[in-house]
Structure formats: C-alpha cells, structure tokens
Ligand SMILES: Nc1ncnc2c1ncn2[C@@H]1O[C@H](COP(=O)(O)OP(=O)(O)OP(=O)(O)O)[C@@H](O)[C@H]1O
C-alpha cells in the first residue's frame with residue numbers, strides 16, 4: 001500500500017486551475033514539492049490533508065480516500081501549515097500538551113516531555129512561546145505534529161524564514177523521522193535544500209508536474225556542465241551545436257553543454273554573432289536550480305515570470 | 321480546568337471540547353486586560369445606567385434595569401465568540417485543528433460553551449453588585465431560572481456569531497458586523513424602558529427583538545412567575561441556531 005497516491009487530482013478556483021490533473025505516488029521517503037509562488041503547492045497539501053475538497057480526481061493516504069474516509073486519513077497524518085501557528089500566550093509545554101490531549105494519546109504528560117526533549121526545547125519548555133525564536137517555534141510545531149506518531153507528515157515550507165543553522169537543525173530532525181519510517185511530504189522554495197535532503201522532488205508549475213524524480217537523476221538529464229552568461233541589454237536567441245539553452249533569469253542566461261570547457265569560446269562567438277554583448281561567463285556543475293529553471297522557466301509567460309524571478313533571486317543562495 | 325488524562329475513545333468529542341475550552345481559558349486569563357475588561361465593563365454598565373441615569377420609568381428602576389444589563393452583557397460576550405473563531409481562522413490554528421482526527425464539531429461546541437459560561441461569570445458579578453446597591457434579593461429558584469435564560473440566550477448569540485464568523489474572511493468585517501448588531505439591538509429592546517413609555521415604532525421593533533424576549537422573561541422571573549412559554553421558545557430558537565451553525569461549519573470546512 002502506497003502512503004500517498006493521487007489520480008488526476010484537480011482543483012479549480014473559478015476559472016483558475018490551481019492544481020491540474022496531478023498524479024503522484026509517494027512512499028516512505030522525503031518528497032519535496034518545488035515550484036514558484038502560486039504554482040499550487042499549498043493547494044495540493046490542503047487537499048491531501050482533507051482541508052480542501054478537490055474539484056476532480058482522487059487522493060488516498062495510507063489506503064484511505066481523502067474524501068470518503070477523512071477521519072481515517074486525519075488519524076495517520078500531521079500537518080504543519082505554511083504560516084507558523086503556535087499559541088504565543090501559552091508555554092511551549094502547554095502548546096504541545098493541547099495537541100497530545102486532542103490526539104488522545106496515552107500519558108500525554110510523559111509524551112510531551114519526551115517530544116520536547118527530542119526537539120531540544122526542554123530547558124525553555126515553561127517559557128511563553130512568544131519568547132521563542134523562529135527556529136524554536138518551528139521545532140515546537142514539529143513536536144505538536146509528532147505527538148501521535150503519524151505515518152505521514154505534511155510540512156508546508158518548514159524552513160521559510162529561518163537562518164542557516166536553524167534550517168540545518170530542522171532538516172536533521174526531518175531526516176531522523178524519515179529514518180524511523182515516516183513519510184515526509186514537504187514544499188519548499190530552497191533548491192539546494194531539496195537537492196541535499198529530498199529522496200525525490202516534483203517540480204510543479206501552474207498546477208502541473210513539470211519534472212519528477214531523484215535530484216541527481218534530474219540533474220543528469222541536463223548535460224554535464226552549465227555555462228552562465230551575463231549579458232548587457234536584450235538577449236538575442238543564440239543556437240550552438242553541443243549546447244542547450246536552459247533559461248533566462250534577469251540578465252543571466254544559462255546553457256548546458258556536454259563539454260563546457262570546449263563550448264565556452266565557441267559560445268562567446270555565437271552570442272556575439274547573434275548580437276549579444278557578453279559581460280561575463282562562468283562554468284559550473286548543474287544544480288537543481290537549473291532543473292527548476294529548465295522545467296519552469298520555458299513555458300512561463302512574461303507576467304508571471306517577473307514575480308517568481310524575484311523570489312528565485314531572493315532564495316538563490318549558494319547554488320553556484 | 322484540569323482535563324482528565326485518560327478518556328475512552330467514545331468520549332472523544334468531550335475530550336476535544338474540554339481541551340479546546342482549556343486552551344481558550346488559559347489564553348483568556350493570561351491576557352489580563354481582557355479579564356479586567358470582561359469583569360469591569362458589566363459593573364460599569366450597571367452603575368452608570370442603573371444609578372446615574374436621571375430618568376426613572378418605574379418604581380425600583382434598579383430591579384427593572386438589571387435584567388437589561390444582564391442580557392446586554394451576555395450579548396456582548398456572545399458576540400465575541402465569533403471573534404475567537406475568527407482569530408483561530410486567520411492565524412492558521414483552525415486549519416491545524418481541522419486536520420486532526422478529533423471530531424471537528426468539538427471546536428464549535430467549545431467556543432459556544434466557553435463564551436456562554438464566561439458570560440454567566442459576568443452575569444454573577446452584575447447580580448451581586450445589583451444586590452449591593454439595592455436590588456431586591458430573589459429566591460434560589462428565581463436565580464436558577466435567570467441563569468437558565470441567560471445561558472440559553474448566550475448559546476443563541478454565540479452560535480449566531482460563530483456562524484457569521486465562519487462566513488466572513490477577515491476580522492475587520494467581523495468587527496463591523498459586531499458594531500452594527502450590538503448597539504441597535506440593545507437600544508431597540510425593552511432593556512432601558514417599559515413598552516408603554518416607548519414611541520409606537522420603537523415598541524413595535526422592541527417586541528420582535530430577541531433581546532427583549534430574554535429580558536422580559538427574566539423580568540417575569542423577578543416578578544414571581546415562571547415564564548414557561550418564553551423559555552421553551554428560547555430553547556427552540558437556540559436549538560435552530562446551533563443546528564444551523566453546525567451545518568454551516570460542516571459546509572465551510574470540507
Ligand atoms: N481560496 C482560494 N481562492 C481562489 N484562489 C486561490 C485560493 N487559494 C489559492 N488560490 C490560487 O491558486 C493558485 C495556487 O495557490 P497556492 O497557494 O497553492 O500556491 P503555492 O504554490 O503554495 O504558492 P506559495 O509558494 O506562494 O506558497 C494561486 O494562483 C492562488 O492565487
């Protein structure tokens with residue numbers, strides 16, 4: 001029995017198709033759903049967690065249909081929403097205790113102590129949550145989500161707004177949970193994190209899966225090297241045998257090449273010949289950013305492009 | 321407000337309700353200004369309106385006005401029930417709770433119960449204060465009936481306000497709704513003056529105002545009769561609104 005399975009899962013908001021015939025299978029792994037803003041990640045998660053009903057199609061979690069047996073689905077999942085929601089006027093311990101009681105776990109007090117220890121919150125457990133840092137609040141939310149030992153946990157952007165250390169910490173926890181057999185379904189904007197920690201990623205754009213697979217496989221689909229070119233002014237499309245256009249991000253154009261070192265001088269000529277003014281060039285190994293750019297960038301119309309480009313630039317860290 | 325640690329699975333809705341109430345209760349007592357205002361406001365109302373208002377329509381005006389202030393207090397308390405739910409919705413708590421296996425209706429029931437009982441605590445303060453400043457002391461049955469009417473009215477109002485909150489998307493529109501409903505309901509009721517001194521149009525409105533309904537019933541209790549029909553009707557109206565609220569809740573949380 002697969003943990004998460006969807007068949008043609010579709011959600012329309014009026015004329016807008018937020019999720020478009022999504023077919024996914026996720027099992028005992030860390031699955032990352034990646035995509036630009038408004039691509040349908042949260043909508044997908046809401047449908048899978050029985051918080052939103054689909055327009056069409058089916059989804060089942062642990063063998064239970066989300067529409068026909070929502071209570072059974074809720075019994076085996078936990079959901080941590082995109083916007084952090086912890087009661088700031090309650091202590092960390094009280095926050096988790098409420099969840100333990102709502103889930104009806106045996107010996108809630110002991111279970112809460114245990115989870116606070118796992119999430120390294122024991123020494124601050126009796127302080128009000130309003131005194132917690134962003135990273136601590138996220139860990140508190142994880143503790144709440146884990147009280148009933150769910151089979152699947154849905155995390156909507158769990159590392160958003162956290163610093164590097166806190167992010168790494170959250171990822172270590174997620175990793176440990178997965179090692180114990182838990183399925184993790186998460187969304188993120190951070191390509192490098194997805195690359196490093198996810199067993200599989202799905203890149204979603206306009207509600208459709210544009211690429212799906214293991215990060216290294218996806219990168220292998222691109223050629224061996226990536227050449228990025230910074231140009232001055234408008235980009236005039238350039239073709240060169242042995243290289244492939246990946247996408248454009250602002251004034252930076254990316255190509256892939258089987259042999260980058262040889263292609264580099266030829267590409268400069270070809271670019272100049274087409275009328276581009278090349279300012280700088282660089283050569284590197286492909287990253288998930290390039291996969292993302294290739295699957296998302298190409299079919300994006302100019303209007304939507306600007307916004308996700310902005311987000312990409314915000315989140316584009318350490319990829320090169 | 322301790323919640324038992326081990327409840328049988330069939331008592332899950334009870335456990336859900338008590339846990340949600342426990343949560344709202346601690347949040348309320350931690351927010352000290354909130355506690356003071358819920359307790360001081362009704363007292364202030366009674367003192368200003370009951371003692372300071374220069375007009376005297378009836379013999380013992382304090383006995384006349386107290387039921388009005390009681391119901392008014394329950395009204396403002398009950399209306400804020402929707403506000404509690406609204407904040408849970410805006411801040412993302414509602415979605416977290418809805419994704420849990422505990423029966424979803426327990427969220428709704430807990431809000432209604434918490435607010436209604438909190439309203440009764442406020443009512444108690446008014447009743448004590450009223451006696452201190454010269455209202456007639458009633459017998460235990462009369463107090464019991466008064467509490468029953470206030471409780472039913474509280475459930476009625478808080479179920480109504482949570483239903484509205486379920487439909488509205490932001491707190492500003494909810495606040496606008498609250499302001500729009502509370503004051504007109506109060507002034508167009510029999511709270512401040514008997515029907516015979518009202519202008520005809522006002523008396524017509526006041527007669528169909530649910531607020532007057534509860535106020536008149538409490539006055540009947542004070543006068544020594546048992547208002548069976550008003551209580552039964554109040555029970556029916558309350559049941560209808562609660563069922564409606566439950567229906568809307570299910571509809572908006574698919
Ligand atoms: N309740 C709603 N009513 C109408 N449209 C909606 C609603 N919720 C989402 N949408 C639209 O559906 C699309 C997908 O939204 P969704 O929140 O799933 O995106 P996302 O991938 O999670 O984006 P982000 O990265 O910003 O969180 C967007 O165009 C959004 O405007």
Ligand SMILES: [Mg+2]
Pocket residue numbers: 041042043082156
């Ligand atoms: Mg989202």
